[in-house]
Amino acid sequence: MTGLITVVTAMHEPSAHFLPAAYSSLREQKLPDGWEWQWLIQEDGESAGVSPHVPDDRRISFEQGRSGRAAMARTMALARAEGQYVKVLDADDKLTPGSLARDLAALTDNPDVGWATSRVLDLLPDGSTLGFDQDPPQGVLERGTVLTHWKAHDFRAPVHPATLFVRRDLLLALGGWMALPASEDTGLLLALDAVSRGWFTAETGLLYRKWPGQVTGQAAHTHKGEREARMAVVEARAKALAALKGWRFKAN
Secondary structure, three states: OOEEEEEEEEEOHHHHHHHHHHHHHHHOOOOOOOEEEEEEEEEEEOOOOOHHHOOOOOOEEEEEEOOOHHHHHHHHHHHHOOOOEEEEOOOOOEEOOOHHHHHHHHHHOOOOEEEEEEEEEEEOOOOOEEEOOOOOOOEEEOOOHHHHHHHHOOOOOOOOHHHOEEEHHHHHHOOOOOOOOOOHHHHHHHHHHHHOEEEEEEEEEEEEEOOOOOHHHOHHHHOHHHHHHHHHHHHHHHHHHHHOOOOOOOOO
């Protein structure tokens, strides 16, 4: 086998019923000859309601652990990661056809690029979709591009962290996802942006499900004081990484 892609999913019980749809979108991915995926599902907590929805597939590994939010669940899953690359897939989202192959090509064709993202469509409860109107052009994202846009647009990045595809060694070097109650994926995205060039694919790579139980849709997610604190530490970390002399991703 030439290579392996590790797909990481943080789980909590209310979204477990979406797992079969996520699995279907992953199973339908077509990869180049010699490439395969493994799917690491890590529950944030130890309920009895997730395991019945985990598909029976030798490529899937399911574990549980102490509750600590999505950042901890994803980072704990990395203990089982064997792939050269790590792909994020939230339990309630779906990959589009060809998404993994496009991500893989972006990094294998551009060895000086450390991470890749792609266009997202919100998947609304009625089945319709809605796109983002500030996508960058397809291609390389120079270091600092994400932070500059994020600061100028009320802490909204130009690319979606739920589509992240990243070199595993770079992800580990940055410590995985930030230890925050939310925005942990944005924190990682800005850290990657500080030390490495990225890539954006203009073709839609993810359907981002909107539903009433979504964590980012709850009132606590937009609490002013907490949101300001999260954004402050995310920005401070990105700036500190960018200022470190010699701390840059370099291809082997």
